[in-house]
Amino acid sequence: MKKRGLLIIALAMLVLVTPLFAQGGKEAAASPTTLSIAIRTLTNPYQANYKVGADMLGELEGLPVVTLTCEGSSEKQLNDVRALVAKTNGNVVFMIDPNESPNVIPLARELDAAGVYWVSWWNKPEDVKVWDYKNWVSHISFDGISAGEFTAETLFKSFGYEGKIIALQGLLSNSIAQDRFVGLQNILKKHPKVQMVAFEAADWDRTIAYEKTRNMLVAHPDIKGIWAANDNMALGALEALRAVGRAGQVLVTGVDGTTEIYEAIKKGEAAATVYNDSTYQAGIGLAIALAAKNGELDVAKMPKDQRQFFAEATNVDINNVDEIMKGASSYDFENLFASFSRPMN
Amino acid sequence: MKTKNSRSLENISTLRSKVSASAVGKLYHSIPISGQIISLGIVALIFSLGTNGQFLHISNIMTVLGLSAIPMILCLAVHQVIILGAMDLSLEGIVAITAVSAGLLLKNSVTANDVGLWIIPIVMLIGGLAGLVNGLLNTKLRMPSFISTLGMSWTLFGVAIMISKGSSIPLRDLRFQKVIISEFLGIPTVFILAILLGLVLYIMQNKTKLGKHMYAIGGNEILAKQAGVKVDRIKISIFGLTGMIYGLAGLLLVARLNSSAARYGNNLLFPAMTAVAVGGVSLSGGVGGALNAVIGTIIVVALNNGLVLMQINPYMQSAVNGIVLISAVALTIDRNKIGIIK
Amino acid sequence: MEKKKIIEFKGIRKVFPGVVALKGFDLAIYEKEILGLVGENGAGKSTLMKIMTGNYQPDGGQFLLRGQPIVLGGSMEAIEHGIGMVFQEGSILPNLTVTENLFLCHEKEFSKGWFISESAMVAEARKALEENGLDINPTTLCGNLSPAQRQMVEITRLLWLSRLYRHENPILILDEPTTVLLEKEIKTLFEILNRIKEHATVILISHRLEEIIENSDRIVVLKDGDYVTEMPGKAADIFKIEQLMVGRDMVEGYYRRNEQVDPTDTVVLEVKDLAIESILEPISFTLHKGEILALVGLIGSGKEELVKCLGGSMQATQGSIYRNGKRISIKQPKHAIAHAIGYIPIDRRIEGLATDLDIADNINMLVYKKLKSRGFINKRKERDNANHWMGVVKVKATSHRMKCGNLSGGNQQKVVLGKWLSADAEILIVDHPTRGIDVGAKDEIYHHIRQLAKQGKSMIIMCDTLEEDIGLCNRMLILKDGKKVNEVSCPPDAKPAPTDIIESIV
């Protein structure tokens, strides 16, 4: 019994340890650079559009594209990135939407060590600076606070800046969720007659948003508007309003810019959203990283404004929704910093 | 043979026997879900005090009933497998795949399909087939259901993502949502639907051979087999039936939100399991039934409703849920019926 | 009396890889009789039963049922032909009601359309129970019934089934039916069996020869897969049967009386005014070093509860226990163990052994502390300790790593004994040491008990039969209705007659 156990351990160890001392099988050095995006999931249209953008650039450049999804596990994201670096022997560039903001630290250290260029979107702790790392080309984000401010402002305008609202937050621990909520609170301060009577966290999820809104509507039947931190939750809230027959009377707002919310805006059921073009995000992110890899960008000499900055997002309301819905006819991945809006400290 | 039980069990059972001796005790024991009713009462009492009676306002009660419909249907589905003594974690995967199928087959803005009312048998068929596979894996391949259904859940969720390409599919057929929203005599129709399903299952459990045999398997599979119960066939049919009901729930979820996506399956399993446990269905099998599932779901939904009404900080809600789950089970669990607590 | 043959085996033969289970013999079973089937473990009893219930098919010879040769495909088919078996471990589902259990799998007899009529089922159940003279509410959960009642429900079920399949003369096989029953319940069981005999055949398998002799019309002895002899019941001689079963003379007299030693004067355990509310009135007694004390009494006499208090699985409401003169308190089994009191339970598989684990694990479980070296359990010490005690109690197994579930009942009991000996238990409470054990192994157990007494261990025993109690003990304590009614000394040369004792028990 004992011997067999030891034998089994020895075998298992052997299987795993042998390759440690073997030289890695080098793939042909001439193979093309892989473009890779590491994102959260494909179960959400916003995230799924990342893949569209990456594929678009891949086709343009004639390079292979790999999509990595972590399904909410930071550790999986890190390991998937590692696995791909291993697979391509470092001949890869990344666009990464970190699962949680602090994850950029291990990613930055890992990719610095491997000499792989990458660009991050959205999440980064404030005290982590891109210029401390040599292979982290840029960090780009949309301004969550200003998005929250725009949607709140538009929502309040719809009912004349006087009345009660309720709010739906995203996943509590998520910094984007918190930024957008800060935006809402800023506008609330500006309009003292608007009162936020209740808020709940609905984890970016449409079903949860529906249920929480139904419950909140019981306690506060007299609200004038519902602010939500993304479109998904806004649409859940909208269906909840429909269930109590108040869709259209009480408006909702979201962020992301999905077709569904545009239609709601057109029908007069939603007030506003902010369009973050994830197709462009993926494409331009990879383009920047690729430029660094190909030597077109000298990372060490890039100005700080290009290393981390806020990108222009499109505020959408009833005035421009038709135009936005037509969609971008084509994407320009040549002009790398065209979307620059303001620097990030 | 009380003496055979271990020490702390004896204390409880003496207490119990004292309680049962009284007239109130007799009434308590004559109703199978009396413990759960008391729990619900306590929840209602706390929340009505906390919300100045708003909790017990008729509009809120109707909201709770309306919201409890879909979780109730899911709980009614999963509790069947639990009565068998097995476990079904495939709920989220099956709901995802049926939700996506419903979204793609009904009139929608992505494809040109429009199957209309045929969708009802179609989702039930899809769910039923998935459930059948669960049953076959458990009986024919002799895999523990906990893990085989977990694998199934992952598999089906992946398939749902693949066929929907991860996006949500807005519906263009509003009939289903109208049914969901509508009321009958002031009661949400969808709740009546769930109760009807509960009634059907109750009758099945108590009045048909399938139901009786299901309990026999939950009590002791080997003995049931000896007595001539066709264990495999019944397990497979219950898994299949459960899958069919998941399919129905998937369709209702889609109808309620007027769009469909794979992720609608997320976050449904643990609430359903909580409802099963709070309702008093023994996780070791053979004890409890449709009534328990119904009351368990209402308790869980009322709890979530109350937390929102009372403006409990969202950060604290999972803790409150956890504490209530543990204490509700602590109060209502019949330790004599369950035997060894694992 | 001329009776009709209902079952006939002709040259019946069954071979398993490497073993011939049935060597090919003839045997006839008649209508309306109780047939006792005896033999050691491995004699072929259960193989024969399994052929009758369709779980095995014979490799040779013929199995004739009601004159027709027949091959049964399974227990359901057997039931359809009027052969039902009551299993040792019972087959009643505790989470169903009596009615549901009775008619499990035959609900269609009561269905109207798709649905079952509950009331019709309950009415039929009540009728069926009454026919067998049982006072059981058909709507109670079987989990709330006593083991005896469950067995009665099972018998009722089988009889009802044979009627359902229109068999005037059903065959009822009972495998060790009395193992889980109490004396009073056993009496009721046999009363019922005798009544059933009027229209059925009962085949009885038991290790308790006394009850076989008392209740069977005919006894058939099997040995090594072969028919040895048969004899009429009632008049049979127990020692004769045992000799036939074992195939040799029982050594040195029964119960190893000649090995009995006189206890010393040292009092190792003293119980003073121990009482349990509404079960046991204050009782006092002493136990000496090297003494075997038998507790005798019917169910309800309080003896079971008394030993549970000593073993720690139950608590007395008043009174005190002194160990070597010092007062001790026993609230849990671990306290008893700390005072070197060991409890060998009646139900080995549930209370005595971890059947999934191996022999070494079971023998060593109490003494891991002693098997440590440098803070950790030492595998070598573990093996040595297991092998040592396996040798002492003579467990027959291929290795100390053999799974206990695969051992025979006798060997399992020896493992349990080994476990307590290894833990240096000074006082052993032995609850029905020979229950469900075949004759050969029984003798070994007696031998061990005697040896232990010789070594100065003290024992409190409760046996299957009064004869066994008398034969084994130095002294017996007779309890009745929660009171100590008598104390009888049993020296080896002047054992009291059972009849004298029974008077004070009943």
Added chain:
Amino acid sequence: MQKDGIGKQPAIKRIKGRVAGLPAISYALGMLVLFIVIFAVGSATFLTRYNMLTIGNSAAILLAVAMGQVFAILTGGIDLSVGGIMSLVSVVLMKTLEPLGFWAYWLSLAVGIAAGFLNGLINSRFRIPSFITTLGSNGIFMSIAYMISIKPLSAPSSSFGVLDIVNGTTLGIRNIMLLGVLIFMLFFVIQRYTITGRNIMLLGSNEKMSWLSGVDIFKVRTIAFTLSGFGAALAGVMLASNLYSGYPTLGTVYILNSIASVVIGGTAMTGGAGGVLNTLVGVMVMSVINNGMNIIGIDVYAQQSFLGVLVIIAVAISFDRSKLSVIK
């Protein structure tokens, strides 16, 4: 006697018989080798040193949770709160890293152990099934993590030095892997060579008997869940160090993954059979599958399904049915 019987059987049957007689762990091990071969054939980079280190890294963390989980499962229970414990521990670690330095590790581990102890206490003292206990306490631990910090916490750069104790490498092997080996050995010794470990096995296989034999079932059960909390705490600390961050949903995915690893290794959910060694193999299988899917380039849409199917296949092959008469 047996020999004669076998001698007559055809060769294929003989091999079948021999294979069937092997312990469950050898099936799991065989499957591990099979998967490794498949992935190695599928991609030349699978067996590179860098990738092996990557697998080892993720395996080490999963191993730590699963090592704890297996003790809960050996008693016949289950621990659904490992995710909550991991999250809580990660938040505590990040919060206290700056003031306490290396001592933050000990504090975090203590928090995890306390959490496991609480589970054990509720389960054994109040006699509430562990499924419910840990399902409930998982929410409680997550809420506590939220109370400590709503925002994801990142490690201050001043304390990278401390974290690099876990993240660094020794002789070309990641320290976290060495830690994994140590953790395995620790739990292996606990299961095989301590009285507590033996008592957990006893309890899992026959609770009533264990009690009658003087095993303090309350204590043993509590210890089993405390060990589970300890494993989760170790995993939480390793993961948080690895990611330089802590937040209240960090551990969620490890709940089902740890259970799946335990079962794939061949440990029965009913308790009493299997153990730490089996779980090592189960963890390896899970980690290899997760990594290999990316390496051989399974389409990202299909990965979830692929994982599900592989888990089903893995359990179908490796699950030890010999000891169970009933599969639930």
